[in-house]
Amino acid sequence: MSASFAPALAAANDAAGQQNHPASTLYVVATPIGNLADISLRALHVLQKVDVIACEDTRHTQQMLRAYGIDRPGSQLLAVHQHNEAEAAQTVITRLAQGERVAYVSDAGTPAISDPGARLAAAVRQAGLRVLPLPGASSVITVLSASGMTGENGFVFTGFLPSKAGERQHAVQALVQESRAVVLLEAPHRIEALAQALGVLGERRITVGRELTKQFEQIETVAAQDLAAWLAEKPERQRGEFALVVHDSPVAETSGEGLRVLQLLLPELPLKTAVKLAAEITGESKNVLYDQALMLKNA
Structure with missing residues (x-):
């Protein structure tokens, strides 16, 4: 364990140890999107307390737990990802019905936001069992908070646009008619194609959040028509995970x-x-x- 997290574990137990943590409950736990220090004290306590941890990737979660000094054997980790979520949900429900506490974590951030977890939560609720969210890091809110977007018109979360060129272009055309801010997510191998597609938005501003909360975090705002050129200027600008805000457009009067x-x-x-x-x-x-x-x- 990193010595820096030993006091955090002690503080987590002091802060949340006396709180009620009901049995037969699915705990949806937000984890850091990059910086390990962004974990909450409540999350650290619950990850130690539950009977089993359902997770998007057991290897990734095991590595994260060990960084915090939490030792959970592999038998207490259950894989629940996009390819098995429906079947795995039934395993979780069975364990909850037996009185166990189950935590669910995705690879980064708040589960079920463009990550697995939504079907699991829906199945647990449909079975009449409790779902208890533990709030925390989210790339969506993180990039919005740094974008300078006023929020007067609200915002829309769209997440990942379709990977096929034709479907993606159709989705971008819908953004032309959307006056509210739109939050998008994208992977490094598709960011260049997305930037090209967003060029039709012209001078509408886009805030690019790259590697948020990590060592090489970068947040820049450029016109949509300049985004592809901005990415091409330096190879490192196309690396890492992306969260983008398409800023709201001025509301025009009807003719x-x-x-x-x-x-x-x-x-x-x-x-x-x-x-x-x-x-x-x-x-x-x-x-x-x-x-x-x-x-x-x-x-």
Whole structure:
């Protein structure tokens, strides 16, 4: 064990040892996305206390546990990943029904956010058993907090876009119509293709978070049309895991034509149908037309 984490384990037991940790419960535990010091005291305590740890990769989790000085035999680690999540969930449910405590961790960050865990949590809840989340590190919130995005229009989490070029291009075209900020995730071997696709967003700003919380962390904001060139300037910019924020775009006012079409369609059609047709007829943003339609309905 690294000597630096010995006081952390003691503090974890002091801080969380007297708290209630019910049996027959699945503990969804957030773990660091890079920097080991980002673990919570509560997570350290629960990872020592539970009967079994379900994890995306048993080898990765074992390495993390040993870094903290937590010694769990391999028999207490259960693989639950995207290829076996449905079957493994039944094993977890059986153990929970026997009164055991089970923790679930993904390889990094908060489980079930573009990682396995969502199906497991859903199956446990459907079985009438408790799911207890332990909050912590998340690349989504981390990159948002450093992006300078005001958040006035909110944000959308999209995660990984499709890997096939045609499907990815279709998804990017949908972003053109989205006025809110959008958080994307990407792997190093696909970041160049994503940057090329995002170029259609023109001057819309994109904050790139690379290797967040790690030694070579980099956070930069560039125009979408310049992202591919920025990545190509230095080879290291294409290395590591990526979290990106496509900043929100200024909300445009509807033109007189958009308003006129809405006024004609709303009395005859459901609101969403009227907005969809008005967008197709005028070429204006669905989000802008939707807001305008709500105002007309309320009026």
